[in-house]
Every structure is written in structure tokens, then in C-alpha cells.
């Protein structure tokens with residue numbers, strides 16, 4: 001338990017240091033604690049230490065732990081960071097507070113309908129496949145403008161920013177730089193990038209949200 005607090009302090013410290021290195025305000029970087037595969041016993045110490053933003057990649061797994069945690073701790077902001085199937089849109093909108101993985105018109109439409117039904121208008125990010133990896137989710141960089149226009153005019157979504165997961169085998173910096181440049185060009189304020197291995201690089205390059213799992217929780221459980 002104190003391990004978790006030590007790790008939280010260390011990650012926060014490194015985020016702040018990386019931000020100051022490039023004259024950014026550390027408060028402009030949100031730490032999203034990625035709690036996938038970890039249970040309430042691992043999550044609660046972080047909540048007790050003031051952490052409020054969490055990320056999960058699977059709707060079903062999140063449904064098993066977060067309704068109870070959200071009922072007990074006010075102010076939790078839950079980010080969906082994994083790919084979404086359109087038939088799970090209602091469930092996702094009921095539980096999550098930010099959807100980071102909008103990557104095609106079909107999902108935009110499904111989310112729009114789900115939000116209308118639920119009377120909740122959640123902020124969303126467009127996931128960009130900066131490495132153009134065929135097996136990975138995300139809209140191709142050349143299609144981002146069209147998807148953004150669709151999300152706004154056809155789906156009425158509140159698009160706040162862009163998100164990416166660079167190819168594992170490549171240096172992340174060019175991908176982060178590309179994402180930041182695209183967000184600037186499109187006038188989107190938020191950029192979600194950087195994980196345990198590269199969040200300091202992401203902060204130096206302009207991330208407003210870093211998604212950190214292993215560096216906070218230790219190795220993932222097998223579930």
C-alpha cells in the first residue's frame with residue numbers, strides 16, 4: 001500500500017519535473033492512472049492519496065469494479081482508453097466520463113445515440129493511429145480532419161482532443177510530435193499520450209493527459 005503511494009509520488013514528481021524543463025505548468029498535465037487488471041484493493045490507496053482520474057480499456061472489466069468505487073468516492077473521472085464496440089456504447093456512456101477512443105463514424109454515431117438516451121454529453125478524444133499499424137485501432141492521420149468534422153456536425157460530439165499509442169518498436173517522440181501538431185492545427189486543446197515507459201517524453205512534447213499503469217500499480221494481473 002505504501003508502495004503504491006511511493007510510486008504515485010514518484011510519477012507525479014517526474015511529470016512535474018518534465019513539465020518544468022520545457023516551461024510548462026505541471027498543473028496542465030493530468031495523470032490518468034490506468035487500473036486495468038487491478039482490483040479495488042490496489043485502486044483505493046491511490047484514491048485516498050487524492051488521485052481521481054483513472055483509465056480502463058475494457059467496458060466489461062470496468063463494470064465489475066467502478067460502479068461501487070464511484071458510488072463511494074466522489075469526483076472520480078473514468079477514461080475509456082480501449083477500443084469500443086458499438087453494441088457497448090450504452091454501457092460505456094453509463095459508466096465512463098471521458099471516451100478517448102473514437103476512431104470511426106460508426107462509433108461516433110453509436111456514442112451520440114447513447115449520450116442522447118442517457119442525457120449525458122461526455123468529452124471525447126479521437127484516437128489517431130500515428131504509426132498506421134493495421135492491427136491497431138485509431139483513425140489514419142490523413143482521415144482525422146474528416147472524422148472530426150463528422151463527429152461535430154453529424155454526431156454532435158464534444159471533441160476535446162487527440163489520443164495515440166505509438167508503435168511499440170519505434171521511438172515515440174515523432175509520434176507524439178505529430179499528434180501535438182495535429183491537435184494544434186485542428187484547434188483541439190487536449191492531447192493524451194505517454195505511458196509508463198515514455199510519459200516524461202510525452203510531457204516535454206506537450207501531453208495534457210498521460211496514461212500510466214505499470215509505473216503506478218506494478219505488473220498487471222492475469223485476468
Ligand SMILES: *Cc1c(COP(=O)(O)O)cnc(C)c1O
Nearest residue numbers: 034057081195196211212213214
Ligand atoms: C494499458 C494502457 C496504458 C498504460 O500502460 P503502462 O505501460 O502500463 O503504463 C496506457 N494506454 C493504453 C491505451 C493502455 O491500454
